[in-house]
Amino acid sequence: DVKVTQSSRYLVKRTGEKVFLECVQDMDHENMFWYRQDPGLGLRLIYFSYDVKMKEKGDIPEGYSVSREKKERFSLILESASTNQTSMYLCASRDGAVGYTFGSGTRLTVV
Amino acid sequence: KNQVEQSPQSLIILEGKNCTLQCNYTVSPFSNLRWYKQDTGRGPVSLTIMTFSENTKSNGRYTATLDADTKQSSLHITASQLSDSASYICVVDNYGQNFVFGPGTRLSVLP
Numbered sequence: 491d492v493k494v495t496q497s498s499r500y501l502v503k504r505t506g507e508k509v510f511l512e513c514v515q516d517m518d519h520e521n522m523f524w525y526r527q528d529p530g531l532g533l534r535l536i537y538f539s540y541d542v543k544m545k546e547k548g549d550i551p552e553g554y555s556v557s558r559e560k561k562e563r564f565s566l567i568l569e570s571a572s573t574n575q576t577s578m579y580l581c582a583s584r585d586g587a588v589g590y591t592f593g594s595g596t597r598l599t600v601v
Numbered sequence: 602k603n604q605v606e607q608s609p610q611s612l613i614i615l616e617g618k619n620c621t622l623q624c625n626y627t628v629s630p631f632s633n634l635r636w637y638k639q640d641t642g643r644g645p646v647s648l649t650i651m652t653f654s655e656n657t658k659s660n661g662r663y664t665a666t667l668d669a670d671t672k673q674s675s676l677h678i679t680a681s682q683l684s685d686s687a688s689y690i691c692v693v694d695n696y697g698q699n700f701v702f703g704p705g706t707r708l709s710v711l712p
Contacts, residue, residue: 494644499642530610530704531704532690532702532703532704532705533690533702578642580644580645581644582644584700589635589647589650589692589694589700590637590645590647590692590700591647592637592644592645592646593644594642594643594644595642595643595644597642
């Protein structure tokens with residue numbers, strides 16, 4: 491069974507902290523994505539990557555960066571966490587035929 | 602502008618009843634349409650995928666329909682169960698350029 495694993499289900503961080511959200515997939519997919527999901531707004535794309543060391547900005551990249559050093563791992567970085575980054579973060583990998591496979595999500599609270 | 606709209610925004614039904622969720626899209630070009638189910642605090646999980654030539658597809662008690670002419674899809678849930686309580690997200694694929702997500706419909710099934 492294919493899997494996308496996010497390292498933390500719940501996370502509480504202080505304003506100004508640097509935060510790392512980790513995501514690992516075991517499907518050898520080239521495409522990986524980070525979304526945030528907020529009530530009433532649906533999923534919004536933060537960053538995505540089509541290959542190792544490649545990254546592209548999504549719709550809301552401000553305040554975030556990413557790292558893709560290995561094919562299976564895609565990390566989302568909040569350089570200086572702010573309260574408006576409190577959200578549910580979803581990592582996904584994608585195969586053209588199968589579509590998205592999502593991780594279980596990380597509920598981040600910034601206080 | 603590529604867009605996916607869903608209605609209703611939320612829905613409450615009694616266990617055992619049927620319901621239908623709607624999805625309208627203005628995505629072009631159109632490759633396929635997918636319905637995802639997202640349990641609270643979890644990542645979305647794929648229910649069905651429909652290509653341009655398919656009108657109906659079933660997955661257990663879930664039946665999806667697609668009218669490519671009117672650019673509408675519906676997800677019908679038969680004999681609802683408490684475990685059907687979730688958000689249902691409609692996603693349209695425009696040949697891998699991007700997947701366009703709808704905002705979701707929040708379904709609550711009450712005993």
